[in-house]
Amino acid sequence: MGNTILLLSNSQKHISKIETAIRWESADLMVVEKNDLMKNMYSFQAKMLLVDLDSFGLQTLSMIQSILNVEYLPVIYFFESEEGYSNSLLVSDNITVPISKLECGISEMVEQGTGFKNRYNIIMESYDAIDLMNSSMKALIDKYLLREDVYDIGLIRELLNAVFSGNRFISNYPANIYVIFEEIKTAVEFEVRSDGFVYEKNTEKLNDLYGFGFDTRAENGFHKNFGVLEYSDIESGVKLFPDFIYRDMDRINNFSGYSIGDLIFIGFNYPNTVTHFDSAVMKAIAINVDLIEGVKRNMRRVEESFIYTMNALARAAEVNDDSTGYHIKRVNFFSRKLSEELGMGNKFTKEIFHSAQMHDVGKIYVEKAILTKPGKLTEQEFENMKMHTLYGEKIIGNSSHLKMASEIAANHHEKYDGSGYPQGRKGTEIPLSARIVALADIYDALRSPRCYKPAFTHEKTLDIIINGDGRVEPSHFDPNILEAFKRVHNEFKRLYDIFQ
DSSP: OOEEEEEEOSOHHHHHHHHHHOOOTTEEEEEEOGGGHHHHHHHTTOOEEEEETTTOOHHHHHHHHHHHHHSOOOEEEEEOSHHHHHHHGGGTTSEEEEHHHHHHHHHHHHHHHHHHHHHHHHHHHHHHHHHHHHHHHHHHHHHHTTOOOSSOHHHHHHHHHHHHTTOTTOOOOOSEEEEEETTTTEEEEEEEOTTOOEEEEEEEEOSOOOOOSSOTTOTTOEEEETTSOOOOSSOTTSOOSOHHHHHHOSOOSEEEEEEETTEEEEEEOOSSOOOHHHHHHHHHHHHHHHHHHHHHHHHHHHHHHHHHHHHHHHHHHHTTTOTTSHHHHHHHHHHHHHHHHTTOOHHHHHHHHHHGGGTTGGGGGSOHHHHTOSSOOOHHHHHHHHTHHHHHHHHHTTOGGGHHHHHHHHHTTOOTTSOOSSSOOOGGGSOHHHHHHHHHHHHHHHHSOBTTBOOOOHHHHHHHHHHOOSSSOGGGSOHHHHHHHHHHHHHHHHHHHHTO
């Protein structure tokens, strides 16, 4: 669609004069009704509007201004009569000319106006694309933030699709996009189909990233058009890219990109001339990817600090029961295995793997003589022992990061039939994480030697958990978790044998 000029006039004489005056071959003049102005602006992607002030008064001029507040369009108001001149005072902030001057200079005015509109559209495409991308970021952050990948290609692909795929706000998008990860020396090539849909075409490890013949670290990005006379810091006569890009690309017409951190984003072979506005779009994509990866790295550091603290605290609590520390390690693995078998998902299984070890942290407050007593505990001693669940909950506190660990510490001695402690909770009143750890902990306690009992074999432990022995009964466990244990009990045996 070419440069369509809309003409709003009720005067056939004026319409004929304008039609005669336009000699610019690439402009199409279309006479429209005022009620159809908005529809025609969108339908024909108009580049300019001419308004006859002799034909319309304040009401129509106000309507035009309302439309222009929604969708900008360059406007030239013209007049011939005294009434039209009076109306021109109402639009004094705009270009208003007598029709005689418009006839003489219309080609130049239209050329400048449509050129300005084309430039404006490019700017708005860039801003709209960036706004659209930013509005998509929350969903992408929620989806990818907890992933452990060094760089997540799925995130980048979805972000590129958010910008280019079916995006009515942007028309100039590249045929190919390279994302280069300098830290891991990897390049991913994305291909952009004609509808803007982006998919991965190729990934390759790189021996050498050097070979760019221009500064990829330019503050506002970089772009270059070949075969176009333009001022640029990028010289056409030098080798511009590393060998792998020339090897993969049949041709390079133009390119635009941005570099941040150890990421380089480059788009190649746009259908239209690239400008710094195309670089701005690539810059926004790169910054958003780098932002998410930076947040992920910081979250991992915080998470590692929490895990380190939990490990140290759990080891301190177990020093009187298990000086090797393998008990808490095994309970972690057993709990994760049960969670996987129950289909609890990656987030839950990862969290329980680190939280399960905190189940007995409250034993720090229990007297050593009680913990190491070889015989049966007195009633008072047992009451003191039971307090370790409440001590553990108090030690861990109410941090949202440690919510599961707190639930486990407080509830892992509750029993599904309500016969446990400290609250006598039953069924689903007990948090799922604690129900899982309860079985994992019992299995390991039965397998392990203690000052008050010998170690049991896997077979004997399996029989006690499934059939009961008076102290441990199958009714103590969540039936679904017990069934999951029956399916994976051999994996429990394998893990116990590894961590002895």
